[in-house]
Amino acid sequence: MSFSPAIRELVEAFRTLPGVGQKTAQRMALYILERNRAGGERLSQALQTAVEQVGHCNECRTLSETDLCPICADERRDTGLLCIVQGPLDVFALEQTGYKGRYFVLKGHLSPLDGLGPEAIGIPELLRHIDTHQYTEVILANNPTVEGEATAHYIAQLLQDKPLSLTRLAQGMPMGGELEMVDGGTLIQAFAGRKPVQF
Template sequence: MSFSPLIRQLIEALRVLPGVGQKTAQRMALQLLERDRSGGLRLAQALTQAMEGIGYCSRCRTLSEDELCGFCADPRRDDSLLCVVEGPMDVFAVEQTGYRGRYFVLKGHLSPLDGRGPDAIGVPELVQRVEEGGFAEVILATNPTVEGEATAHYIAQLLASKPLVTSRIAHGVPLGGELELVDGGTLAHALAGRRPIGL
């Protein structure tokens, strides 16, 4: 004997959420049923509206329900800077630093072993955007992983002939923590990228 069919179906459906296994899904399903049915219905409606209504910004390719996302539609942002990231989540991370230029969102990173080449992640659209945009600088802010580095390197080569600066976010020791806990590769980058202290 087990849960009724509708409860089983709900538990199974909840497991689509990242980090939710069988036990957590059971707890979520029963809690919603017992405590907050209107919240459950609101969630169902928000899911339907989001899954069906959200597409991609036609200019920067981030998630947006409008033709142009808020970042691209804002006339007050700096049109001379373009920041290239791997996904929509990264846009919000960069935004928190105070950056106020434009964005371009790739669909992840180059991954030849998985068959994800430049076309799959939107490199042609990026090149087109750069050619049309008249930027002074393109900042490559892909992740500091092997794949992210390779993706940044590949894009830098493609843009080498354009009349603009192509830059990569700095590698170095993160703020906080202790030097002895930093891995060797990061520390080597931090040493090589050392800068004179301006007093």
């Protein structure tokens, strides 16, 4: 005996979500059907609405329901500063720092083995965007992973002849981190980037 077709399909559909395996998908499906059918209808509706209405900002390519996202529509932001990130969640994270410039949101990082070349992640749109704006500094905020570094390096090469300063986020010890817990790669970066003590 196995589940009936409608439950089986629901389990399979949950499994397409990231980090959800067979057992978790079963638990989610049973939870919806046994305990929270209203929650199931709400999620169904939210998915439908989001898939239909959410597109990309014409300027920075982040997810947005409007042609221009709230950040790009904000006249008060610094139009000389551009921060390149790998995805919309990164925008959310960086907004917590008080950064007041603009963003450009790539679709992840270069990954030739997965067939993700410059076109797939939006490099041509990025170059057009930079050519049509007057930026003085471009911050490459790709993740400090192997793929992120490679992507940042690739973009840096494309932009090196343009009249703007290119920067990369600092690497080193995270706040509250402990030497014995931090990995070797991070320690190497922290050593290499050590700074004179300020009095």
